[in-house]
Amino acid sequence: MTEVLVKKLSEVSIDARGPRFSAVLTTIVLAVALVTSNLWVVIAQAIVFAIGAIKGPQFTPYAYIFRSIIKPRLKGKAITEDVRPPQFAQSVGLLFALVAISGSIANLDVVFVVAVSFALAAAFLNAAFNFCLGCELYLLLLRVRLTHG
């Protein structure tokens, strides 16, 4: 772990299956949040997103479950990937979770449902189709900023 911490963030590689497994758990948690309209479930997921976005996706509780329970049971060589794409995805997830929480506090049910839906869709696409959110979104955000900047 110390080795990871002293490295520059951009040079860190992690087992590519970790973020995919985390996406499966995120999908389940957000599906429960959407069906039950439970604010606390979204808050819990927001904390996971925040850890993933700020510290890194390899430090979330989901990543811990992956390392301790799932990974020892997996066969085959681990393909590693850059930590930055999943970290970006966690940041986008956090943003949607915060919008959902704000909506719920402000008694705006529609905001809650729409924000949780978007976060759920992204997590589900990642889990089921290996969707890369950073690939699709980051360049568009930069282009929008260029237009308005």
Add this chain to the structure above:
Amino acid sequence: MKSLLPLVIVLGLASIYGLWYQRSRGTVKEKSGQSIITQSMIGADFGSKATLVQFSSAFCTPCRATRTLLENIVAQMEDVKHVEVDAEANLELVRELNILSTPTTLILDSKGREVGRAVGAPKREQVIHALAALRE
């Protein structure tokens, strides 16, 4: 609002998008060759037959696999070059060429005409096929 309906709608729409995403990503689409790209635009020399211009960004998982694949392809072809462009540092070019996501690979002929484009990690045999078509 304790209902399964929102969940069903979200997963349904996401699945439709996901299937389209999986089918479309990596497919080399033929281009008319109307847009001309110059060597100064990409900051590198062209290959004498063709050039594979790959646009990449930091938050992109398949960019690395794309680089490996394209480097591997051009290693066997002396007259084809692989050039990787950082999309973030070349936003004007990105807009000019209408590149919406990364990785996007443009297949250019010797004159810099765009003859093919693949969004997402390209399929190996389709890149080779497009390059072979260029040689005739």
